Amino acid sequence: GAVVSQHPSRVICKSGTSVKIECRSLDFQATTMFWYRQFPKQSLMLMATSNEGSKATYEQGVEKDKFLINHASLTLSTLTVTSAHPEDSSFYICSAMFSRDQPQHFGDGTRLSIL
């Protein structure tokens, strides 16, 4: 069964709206979660690394003020896309690992469409 739950699976909204995506680890505590973005026919690009109780580490070129990450507990990380625009339309995927010698497990992803 799934070990990482991501919600919602799909969002369609107007330009300027802020969208929150939740990522939960099920049955394990994840000190580290990762947020990726995938454009059509491209590979996954890491956006940020989310550490419980501390600020997220963003990859170069990812705007911290636009993509707000909160990792308030060991089982929940959230990504908020603020004032989303059509160019933010993409497939957003989170992952979590429960120990550093284990693979990352991915949520089902969120398909975001900004009109």
Add this chain to the structure above:
Amino acid sequence: GQNIDQPTEMTATEGAIVQINCTYQTSGFNGLFWYQQHAGEAPTFLSYNVLDGLEEKGRFSSFLSRSKGYSYLLLKELQMKDSASYLCAVRNSGAGSYQLTFGKGTKLSVIP
């Protein structure tokens, strides 16, 4: 930086065996992972190697040679449902982050 190369597309016949290669250049290597991704879905974990050699899991096997910066994923007894993209990813332990860097993926088409 890191550089990961894998073929863009492959086609194979149902019931056959296919090998998907992946070469990489990285510093701070801490494991190579293979994921399967069906169109419109998130990746699912298949296999990973930290040490040299072959790891077998049912119809899937993965091989790693760290000295050559090379890995392959072997799929046996191909089924139509194996049509998907296969992502090679390298884990880097630099700065303690244990991040994954993904290749662009190999789209496998299984034909009857």
